[in-house]
Amino acid sequence: MRVLAIDTALGACSASIVEAGEPVALAAETIPMDRGHAEALMPLLDRLSAQVEGGFESLDRVAVTIGPGSYTGLRVGISAARGIGLAAGIPVVGVATLSAFLAPLMVGDRRGLFTAAIDAKHGHIYIQAIAPGGRTIIPPGLMTYRDAIRLLGSGPILIAGSASAMLAAEARAQGVEAHISDVSGFPEIAWVARLGALADPNQALPKPLYLREPDAKPQDGARIARQ
Numbered sequence: 001m002r003v004l005a006i007d008t009a010l011g012a013c014s015a016s017i018v019e020a021g022e023p024v025a026l027a028a029e030t031i032p033m034d035r036g037h038a039e040a041l042m043p044l045l046d047r048l049s050a051q052v053e054g055g056f057e058s059l060d061r062v063a064v065t066i067g068p069g070s071y072t073g074l075r076v077g078i079s080a081a082r083g084i085g086l087a088a089g090i091p092v093v094g095v096a097t098l099s100a101f102l103a104p105l106m107v108g109d110r111r112g113l114f115t116a117a118i119d120a121k122h123g124h125i126y127i128q129a130i131a132p133g134g135r136t137i138i139p140p141g142l143m144t145y146r147d148a149i150r151l152l153g154s155g156p157i158l159i160a161g162s163a164s165a166m167l168a169a170e171a172r173a174q175g176v177e178a179h180i181s182d183v184s185g186f187p188e189i190a191w192v193a194r195l196g197a198l199a200d201p202n203q204a205l206p207k208p209l210y211l212r213e214p215d216a217k218p219q220d221g222a223r224i225a226r227q
Helices: 037-051 071-088 097-105 145-152 164-173 189-198
Strands: 002-007 012-019 027-032 061-065 092-095 113-119 124-130 136-144 157-160 178-182
Touching: 002 037, 002 071, 002 189, 012 037, 012 189, 027 037, 027 189, 037 071, 061 071, 061 189, 071 092, 092 097, 092 189, 097 113, 097 124, 097 157, 097 178, 097 189, 113 145, 113 164, 124 145, 124 164, 136 145, 145 164, 157 164, 164 178
Parallel strands: 002 061, 061 092, 113 157, 157 178
Antiparallel strands: 002 012, 012 027, 113 124, 124 136
């Protein structure tokens, strides 16, 4: 199965084309950026397509990160993925950003609660935690650092994601053992591709996973009354 993976949810514009089960991507590119995903993504995808025999027509599936993340970034990536899937007549699957951070933590025999933590600003984080064996400790959610540590319990915890350092500091301040595995502001595109190859297209829909309401809200007082 040949998979195109796309990630524009957080601090990068990333994509790769992989053959499922192969350790090295056929083509991959990551551009760290906080803004400008809309302008960068399509040229990036064109470059990748040119490196792979058959281009987009050789694809069997598209995988795209669905959040949590930037509202604008998510719309860019999901729209592109859906468009390519529609044009090529292939399924499009969604991969949660937190899952893409968690996946590399769970490989091997490391101990602790596997925790993905993304900075959500204003003293909050997006978080998900899974115990060895696959039991969910914290489902994907939005909460304060203090509440997260309370739910994580006595630890130890192994953390990946942009809020790793801050969550680890809060944990240690409360006497909880914490280890930082990765402080990246975006997941590895290789893991988005791997998770996308395994996903069930009937269940892993390419729909945004926001976990909170937009910060910007319409001003009711400024609305023009409809006739």
